[in-house]
Amino acid sequence: MRFEFYINYKQDIIMLPPYKVHDNGELIDLMVEPTNRCNLRCPTCFSHLDSREKRDMLFTDFRYIIDNSGISIRNMSLYNYGEPLLNPDIWRMVKYARDSGVHHVKIDTNGMLLDGANISSALSSGIDKISISLDGACQETYSKFRIGGSFAKVLSNIKELVRRRDAASSDMEIELQFIIMRHNQHELDAIRMLSEEIGVDILRFKRVLVRRKEWEYLLPDNKYSRYDGVTPQNTCNKPARQLVINSNGTVIPCCYIVGDDVRKHALGNAFKESLSDILSGRKYMEFLEACSSDKSALDCCRDCEEGNINMDYDVMRLR
Numbered sequence: 001m002r003f004e005f006y007i008n009y010k011q012d013i014i015m016l017p018p019y020k021v022h023d024n025g026e027l028i029d030l031m032v033e034p035t036n037r038c039n040l041r042c043p044t045c046f047s048h049l050d051s052r053e054k055r056d057m058l059f060t061d062f063r064y065i066i067d068n069s070g071i072s073i074r075n076m077s078l079y080n081y082g083e084p085l086l087n088p089d090i091w092r093m094v095k096y097a098r099d100s101g102v103h104h105v106k107i108d109t110n111g112m113l114l115d116g117a118n119i120s121s122a123l124s125s126g127i128d129k130i131s132i133s134l135d136g137a138c139q140e141t142y143s144k145f146r147i148g149g150s151f152a153k154v155l156s157n158i159k160e161l162v163r164r165r166d167a168a169s170s171d172m173e174i175e176l177q178f179i180i181m182r183h184n185q186h187e188l189d190a191i192r193m194l195s196e197e198i199g200v201d202i203l204r205f206k207r208v209l210v211r212r213k214e215w216e217y218l219l220p221d222n223k224y225s226r227y228d229g230v231t232p233q234n235t236c237n238k239p240a241r242q243l244v245i246n247s248n249g250t251v252i253p254c255c256y257i258v259g260d261d262v263r264k265h266a267l268g269n270a271f272k273e274s275l276s277d278i279l280s281g282r283k284y285m286e287f288l289e290a291c292s293s294d295k296s297a298l299d300c301c302r303d304c305e306e307g308n309i310n311m312d313y314d315v316m317r318l319r
Contacts, residue, residue, distance in 0.1 A: 027073045027275060031244045031255055032065070033057065033080035034087040040110055041147045044208070044215050046258040047081040057247045059089040059096075061271045065245065066100045070276030073097075075104045080244060080255055085113040091121035098126035106131065108177070110146060111154035119161050123168055131175040131204070132158055137190035144183050145218075155198070162199040175202040185220040196318055203316040211256075211304070236291045236301060243279070245270045251278050253287050254301075261300035 035056040038047040066073075076097050084090050084107050097105050111132040114122075122130060132154065136142030139151040158176065165172055176195050180188070188205070195203040208218050239253035246252065249271035250262060257265055265287065268278040278284060287298070295301040 027069070027071045027243065027279070029075045029077070029242050030073050030275075031077045031080055031242060032062070032093075033082060033245065033247045034062075034078050034084045034090050034093060036080070036082040036247045037086050038081075038083045038110075039086065039112055040083070040149050042145055043147070044211070044218070045081060047083075050081060050258055051260070052246070052248070052262070055247050056087045056089075057093075057249075059092055061249060062089070062093050063096060065249075065270045065275070066097060066102075068274050070274035071279070073102045075106070076102045077106050077108070079108040080246065081258070082247070083110055083113065085109055085118055091118075091125040091127075094122075094125040094127050098128075104128045108133070110149060111157050112149055114154075114157040114161060116160065119157075119164050122161070123164065123170055123172070127172055129173040129175060130161070131177050132161075133177050133179070134158070134191070135177075135179045135181070136184050137187040137194055141184045141187055145179070145181060155194075158200065159198050166199070173202060174200045175204055176200045177204045177206060179206045179208050180220050181208045181218045182220050183218075192316065195316075199319065201317065201319045203318060205314045205316075234294055234296060236295050236304070239288055239291050243275070251275075253284065253291075256304055257300050265298075265300055 035054075036047055036050065036052055037054045037056065038045065041048050078084050078090065078093060078097075087093075090107070094105050094107070105127055106129040107127060108131045111134065114130075114132065133146065134142065134151070134154055135145050136151060142151040142154075143149065158174070162174055165174060176191075178184070178188075178191050192203060208220065210216055210219055238256070242254060244252045244255050244257075246262065249269040251267040251270050251273075252262055252265060253267060265283075267281060267283045267287070270278070290297050291301065295304075
C-alpha cells in the first residue's frame, strides 16, 4: 500500500510581526529544559556534543520561573536537549505548571524511562501530551539513530501508557514521532500500521535536521527532505515564535542556539529575572530585528538552514 500523508504542515517562511512570541500579555510558546542529560547518544543531538555542564533544573528554580514570569503562559514544552524523565522532579513540574494556569503542557521523551511508576505520575500530573520518539519499526533500524535504546522496551512502554491512559479515561494525548532518515525511509508504512495497532493518537513524521557535513549520510531521498525545492531565505521567524530556557536558567531566543553561541546570545537568566522583563529587553529586540531583516548578521544564524526548510513535519491523527 502506497503511503500518503493526509495532514501536511508547511513552514511559514514569512516573518511574523515582532513580539508574536507574546500576545496581549500572554507568552504563546515557552520551551523549558528540565535537564541536558540523556540516556541515549543520538548522532545529531547536542546533549552529548554540547560543552555545557550537565545538570537538572531544580524544582525551586522552575517554580521561580512560573511565579515571577510577569506574564501568563499559554503553551509549555518541557524538553530541549536531554531526556526530561531523568529529572526526578519532572512530574512535579508538570503539575505545578498546570495548577498555575499554563493552558497546555507537553513532554517529548525517548520512552526508555516511561515505566509503570512514570506512567502513574504522568496520569496524575495533568500532562496534556506526551510525544515519544520511535525512529524505526524494528530494533535494527531503530538502533542506528537511537544509540543505546531498546526498540522492544520503548514499544512495550508505549503500549502500557496507552492501556492505562484509556483505562483511566484520561484526555492525555499520546504521540509517536518518527524522524525520516535514509536508513528508515522504507518503513513509513510499517510505522503507520504499528502506530494504529498500539493505539497512539497521533503519528508525526519529522524531517531530519542536518547541521554538520558529517551528518549528511542521514539525509533521505528528496521527497522526504526538509531542503527539497526551497528558496534560500535570509530571514527566520523562529525567534518570534519561541522562547527557550535551558536547564541552568539561561534564556535564548531559539532552541538551535548551542555551544558557545548560548553564552554569546543569552537574553538573561530566568532564575533571576522575569520573562516579561527579558521579552521587553534590548537584547531580545535586537535579535528579533536581525532575524526579520538579515539573519546573516548573526553568527549563530548565518549557516542555519531553519529558515530555508520546505516542510518540517507531517501529522497523521489516528484516533
